[in-house]
Amino acid sequence: MKNIGNLKEFACTPDRFQGGHRLCPGCAHGMIVREVVNATEDDLVISTATGCLEVCTAIYPYTSWDVSWLHIGFENAAAGISGAEAMYKALSRKNRSYNEDKKVKFVAFGGDGGTYDIGFQSLSGATERGHDFLYVCLDNEGYMNTGGQRSSSTPIGAHTTTSPRGRVSYGEKNRKKDLTMIMAAHGCPYVATAVPGSKHWKDLAQKAAKALSTVGPTFINALSPCTTEWKFKPQDTVEIADLAVETCMFPLYEIEDGHKLTITYKPKQKLPVEEYLSRQGRFSHLFKPENSWVIEEIQKEVDRYWEYLQRKEEAGV
Amino acid sequence: MAEKYQLKSKEVWDGNMAASHALRQAQVDVVAAYPITPSTPIVQNYAQFLADGYIDGEFVMVESEHSAMSACVGAAAAGGRVATATSSQGYALMVEVLYQASGMRLPIVMTVVNRALASPLNIHGDHGDLYLGRDAGWIHLIANNPQEAYDITLCAFKIAEDQRVRLPVTTNQDGFLVSHTAQVVEPLQDEDAYKFIGEYKSLNPMLDTKNPQTYGAQTEEEWHFEFKATQHKALMESTSVIDEVFAAYEKLTGRRYSRVETYKLEDAEIALVLMGSAYETAMVAVDKAREEGIKVGLLMPRTFRPFPYNEVAEKLKNIKAIAALDRSAPMGAMGALFNEVSGALLANGQSAIMTNYIYGLGGRDTTAEHILEVIKETDKNKEAKKRVTDLQGFINLRGPKLSFN
Amino acid sequence: MATPKEMMSTWDKIQFGAILPSFENPEKKLKSKFNSFNYKVADWRVEKPVFNRELCIDCDFCWVSCPDSCFLVEEVENKRGKKQAKIVGINYDLCKGCGVCVDVCPTPIKSLLMFPEFTEIDEALNQWPTKDNK
Known part of the structure; x- marks a missing residue:
């Protein structure tokens, strides 16, 4: 496992994910991906589901990847990487490895659309089969590559183009699917949540390093604030991510062996959800008097879930 | 190292077992598959070979056919020999990824045990799935019996992996009629079969992580057309490699395969064009018809894709009347074989009286008597020097006669 | 290229x-x-970040938060002989001008600030706020 150390040391890591990609200015995907690929010294084979990351980093004739990389479709990043991992095992057994002196790690990236929704079956399958890979969900809470449609990760009250606010609508009606817990329920040896940016950089890098050095299927759900569709200024990406953590809208925790939960960051004082919601255009309609009940509901749910996490951690079961 | 399988010079295998042994002998590095009738036994047999120590590759039992083909793509891009098997609905679920596999030029071999497509649900043989994958950029080879299923599958690896081709290949056999019908098969010994196919030669493998490659880039209007055109070119030009591989296989086994198979066509005046197990039934019908003095022959494209236009036209150049028999619901057009053959003739400045017959959908029995009937109708057209029968008819369909003109 | x-x-x-x-x-x-x-994405920018080496404490917050891998790093040894990263500049071919680096910069007077795209670097450094005027 790579020793992450301090940021001054970590910043000496040569980038294996190059700039010149076409992600929006301030896109959190770039931050998360850089940290994940820098969190190991092993060689990497990566698969990526169709989505923002894929379309922006492999626009022919350019690639942003200094590691082996594969994109097949929207719903099969996990299946694709499971095939590559199986080939690695087969060739190792048959003494036909391409680089015998190098360990290879397998990573799949998918957005929440490719992970929570259309790719969920292949992720669940690859996880159940026990392939040795890390799946990182870049969770921007909607189909942002195609102009911001809802997904099963879109939080209640959020405006998207397919759950729009309107005269009689407060936006998304359903609560965000709890994918991290669903992945833990698969019995994965390691599951975690993470956010990008300088405040929690070590939390993310360590989780990635840990996941990459764990044998078997591991999963990181990384919140990826979307400047374009969440409607905030590009320079605020890290602040928004931090607020998601400080309000406990997106708590940072990890689960080992499917059950052992550790909260990896506890806000000194939990901020009210308005602090997070009010910074994003997708929630602006919730601040109208007739929708104030939605914010109350969100707060209630956040409180309940935060309580649940703490109790689960304490119980240690 | 995998155990050597003790094989007799003659085995009694059904098409599924024949294909399973071909996969085993090819020492496939990764098989990723999902069971579906009637190809399930291939997956089961392979699992049993693995359980008994005859396989040292990876066998990935995925959760759907979509993931099966996706894992095959991942494995093939990683850099090794890859195979799978499927049928019908499973094939339909794979279709998206079939295009990805061929576009990335990955030499995956897939045995397709042909089966009808729902609805209504049907588990029996027709060519609905084969026709569905027609434009997916794969080479499609046809096997008419278990021996051919075995032979063609071995050849498929050699064709697919050739550096001049690098395209995925399906080997097709009729559901149940071939897949579940045991016949005598003369297999090669393990070492001879593997030697014939040869070691896997890699090209841009992802697992060569020192030299990273990006697979599956996005190309828009500036580049996409050029890629599709070069892919088509590779498919069109795979014919010479297919010929080479068939010739090498003949040298090894004495069994001769051609991109266009014929039966008693040399002196024929009329011909039937069809693929699959019914081709053998049609041989019986041809013999009977010839006893009655009808000079009829048969033609089958062994390679449904690349379709052998010029060879088909050449072989049919003296034929006056042709019936193309399609085992797939044509749904608003003539059957694919009718269209391809008509096009092949016209493109070569030839003409014949063309008719189309739809037969055997969902495993409906097609007997030598049924085909003899078709031969007689076709002969009528020849005698009349014009089409006097229906343009499109249905063989062994219950109820009042159904036809289109 | x-x-x-x-x-x-x-x-x-x-x-x-x-x-x-x-x-x-x-x-x-x-x-x-x-x-x-x-590939150059410089033409995406309206404003560009300017880096003031004088004020930088090498916390590397900008490096880790940059989505475009723009920060130029030099590996140096600290007093205890441990390797550490020193920020030496910005790759303006790759910078899209999102401003995240400026936002996360923690120095009392920021060592990264946004300036209109066509401001010369020297000119920007001359305009840098001082303690009394930040």
Whole structure:
């Protein structure tokens, strides 16, 4: 496992994910991906589901990847990487490895659309089969590559183009699917949540390093604030991510062996959800008097879930 | 190292077992598959070979056919020999990824045990799935019996992996009629079969992580057309490699395969064009018809894709009347074989009286008597020097006669 | 490096299977012309971040938060002989001007600030706020 150390040391890591990609200015995907690929010294084979990351980093004739990389479709990043991992095992057994002196790690990236929704079956399958890979969900809470449609990760009250606010609508009606817990329920040896940016950089890098050095299927759900569709200024990406953590809208925790939960960051004082919601255009309609009940509901749910996490951690079961 | 399988010079295998042994002998590095009738036994047999120590590759039992083909793509891009098997609905679920596999030029071999497509649900043989994958950029080879299923599958690896081709290949056999019908098969010994196919030669493998490659880039209007055109070119030009591989296989086994198979066509005046197990039934019908003095022959494209236009036209150049028999619901057009053959003739400045017959959908029995009937109708057209029968008819369909003109 | 226009070629010269090699010389890690490192996104910017080395404390917050891998890093040894990163500049070919680096910069007077795209670097540094005027 790579020793992450301090940021001054970590910043000496040569980038294996190059700039010149076409992600929006301030896109959190770039931050998360850089940290994940820098969190190991092993060689990497990566698969990526169709989505923002894929379309922006492999626009022919350019690639942003200094590691082996594969994109097949929207719903099969996990299946694709499971095939590559199986080939690695087969060739190792048959003494036909391409680089015998190098360990290879397998990573799949998918957005929440490719992970929570259309790719969920292949992720669940690859996880159940026990392939040795890390799946990182870049969770921007909607189909942002195609102009911001809802997904099963879109939080209640959020405006998207397919759950729009309107005269009689407060936006998304359903609560965000709890994918991290669903992945833990698969019995994965390691599951975690993470956010990008300088405040929690070590939390993310360590989780990635840990996941990459764990044998078997591991999963990181990384919140990826979307400047374009969440409607905030590009320079605020890290602040928004931090607020998601400080309000406990997106708590940072990890689960080992499917059950052992550790909260990896506890806000000194939990901020009210308005602090997070009010910074994003997708929630602006919730601040109208007739929708104030939605914010109350969100707060209630956040409180309940935060309580649940703490109790689960304490119980240690 | 995998155990050597003790094989007799003659085995009694059904098409599924024949294909399973071909996969085993090819020492496939990764098989990723999902069971579906009637190809399930291939997956089961392979699992049993693995359980008994005859396989040292990876066998990935995925959760759907979509993931099966996706894992095959991942494995093939990683850099090794890859195979799978499927049928019908499973094939339909794979279709998206079939295009990805061929576009990335990955030499995956897939045995397709042909089966009808729902609805209504049907588990029996027709060519609905084969026709569905027609434009997916794969080479499609046809096997008419278990021996051919075995032979063609071995050849498929050699064709697919050739550096001049690098395209995925399906080997097709009729559901149940071939897949579940045991016949005598003369297999090669393990070492001879593997030697014939040869070691896997890699090209841009992802697992060569020192030299990273990006697979599956996005190309828009500036580049996409050029890629599709070069892919088509590779498919069109795979014919010479297919010929080479068939010739090498003949040298090894004495069994001769051609991109266009014929039966008693040399002196024929009329011909039937069809693929699959019914081709053998049609041989019986041809013999009977010839006893009655009808000079009829048969033609089958062994390679449904690349379709052998010029060879088909050449072989049919003296034929006056042709019936193309399609085992797939044509749904608003003539059957694919009718269209391809008509096009092949016209493109070569030839003409014949063309008719189309739809037969055997969902495993409906097609007997030598049924085909003899078709031969007689076709002969009528020849005698009349014009089409006097229906343009499109249905063989062994219950109820009042159904036809289109 | 070739621009996309220059790389536009005919069907008989394109990359096999659209597969792109990251390196021209993998041994020496020499990036290929297909590497997006050689693609310029500078024209996306309206404002650009300017880096003031004088004020920088090398916390590397900007480096870790940059989505575009723009920060130029030099590996140096600290007083205890441990290697650490020193920020030495910005790759303006790759910077899209999002401003995240400025936002996360923690120095009392920021060592990164946004300026209109056509401001000269020297001019920007001259305009830098001082303690009394930040």
